[in-house]
Amino acid sequence: MYTNTKSCKALIALLAGIAMSILPALGNAQGYSGPYKFGVPATSADIAALNIDVMPDGRGLPKGSGNYETGKTVYTAKCLACHGPDLGGIGATGGAALIGGRGSLTSGKPKKTVESYWPYASTVFDFVKRAMPFNAPGSLSDDEVYAVTAYILGEANIFDRKATLDATSLPKIKMPNADGFIADARPDVFNYE
């Protein structure tokens, strides 16, 4: 009995040892047998070059500032051609309406704009910085992004046209539809048998 148990234990230890030595080398499609340590550490410079996102609480907002007046100049030069002089959008260009539509979300014919639908001011900054203007995405300076954000939110009567938009003031903006979003409630139809 004892001998058997002992030899069993020895066999298990041997097999485990073999498994330990083989598995990391073979890998396992479903599990994880690392660490492999492939790749290289990402330096702070690597990350800074890519890390452009801005969160609702203001994390990620860069230095700089802008206001309604400077934003109007930027908008006129770089945004108006697609989004229109009244920020109402130009269908043929694909430029969306940016303002208007407040109160339309329950009308059956909703007009979804930054003013009526977007829940966070940070999203305006983030999207303009990463993807606008359409013909030269990512070309605006941080000051220009602050400025054009201030202009759009000023025209939407959300942000004071005399105030300065920066990393401190932007996260404090409460958008009209901030509470307009709910969790996914699906499945919402039940035909279970």
Place this chain on the structure above:
Amino acid sequence: MSSKKAKKLSNQDYDEATRNQIEGMIKAEAKAIASRKGAVEAEECECKDGMFPSGPVRSDVTSRRQFLAATATGATALMVGSAAQAAAPPGAMDYPVQEDPTKVQGRLTNDDGGYGSRSQFETEVRWRFPTATKESSWTMTPLDAGEGIVTPSGLHFERHHGGIPNINPATHSLTVHGMVDGARKYSMEDLKRFPSVSRFHFIECSGNGLTEWREPTLKTVQGTHGLTSTTEWTGVPLSTILREVGVQDGAAWILAEGSDAAVMTRSVPIDKAWDDAMLVYAQNGEALRPEQGYPLRLLLPGFEGNTHIKWLRRLEISDKPFMTREETSKYTDLLSSGKARQFSFTMEAKSVITFPSGEMKLPRAGFYEISGLAWSGRGVIKRVEVSVDGGNSWQLAELQSPVMPVCHTRFRFPWHWDGKPAILQSRCQDETGYVQPTIKQLVDARGLGGGKYGSIYHLNGIQSWAVAADGGVSNVHKY
């Protein structure tokens, strides 16, 4: 009935942009249909009566006849390179057709340069939704011409938000940072060294079928359901990378970011990353196609298509979602209450009959094999039922094996058409027990307050195809 009341609204009740889009896509589809029909009629073939997926559908039949004539008189000049390509349908080369291929040698081995192309007689293509720009647009997979469950890589539907970037894999990298023990940067070579997995999964755009909420709008299954495709994807489990970098306590979301002009971003719950998410670099046995994210794409099985970030350059681990444009102003589902559902990731169970389907024509009464696709973002399709009487009675369809989770499943059902008007429907059930609902049930649950397109996203209702006495098949709503 809210849906009946809603149908009274005409297109004129909507804003100009919406009207233009509806009219534009009807026109775009009509153009695609016309080119197919024109080709069939010009051929004067047996298939003149329709069922166009089996018939020649090319619009440049004249050039083919010229080839035939030229070959007959022995005056054929071998067309090579761009000239042959220009005359051929997309993805094909135009080669001379021998009058009797048993009497002359065929074309030279490997003369195609070592990468094959489809026959010049096969012409199905994606067609594009007529959005204002061609950079932010989408194309539909021709499901009506498809066989089996795999979508040819070149026919996979597309959705781009800033065009298709052309990326050199030698200089592409993925940076993983945020709430991790050690931020890391991976080259494509690094990623390909990790243990890999291959899995068959569908990707479906959550906007698939958006035109069909209120009334039957597009005519073909390519138009109504063409924003879904299935591929064998190969890559690294995302969980492997998370273990490599060491995820910190409190991490709950991952921002995935693409290297396109939209610098496309979505926040993904980290549970999905631990579960079955993949970083894929191959599709159907070869590298990803550029329009599918070459060289690297995030794959989130069962999640709406836009979250499968293409041209992936960065993953940032965080405690909260980032609330990017694509998860706030877009890809949220506005209900009649004025509230919008957010982070509605899962593609629920859905099926559609692809043969026969809209704009086909059955030549005569008799036997037809009804065939279609079923899929669910929640797992395996357990069964598919078919109705040939508008949902009054249902019968089990046969499922083609293998039936894989979160993957197109082919179903087939033998049908003897008596020549009388019929309405064909399919409905599926997945492994959770969920049964595909009717469009009416979805409208009752969500309302049409979102506008012309209802809540736009996540329409997975039962599709109805009406077969008329003359054999013509059309898109109808039948509950």
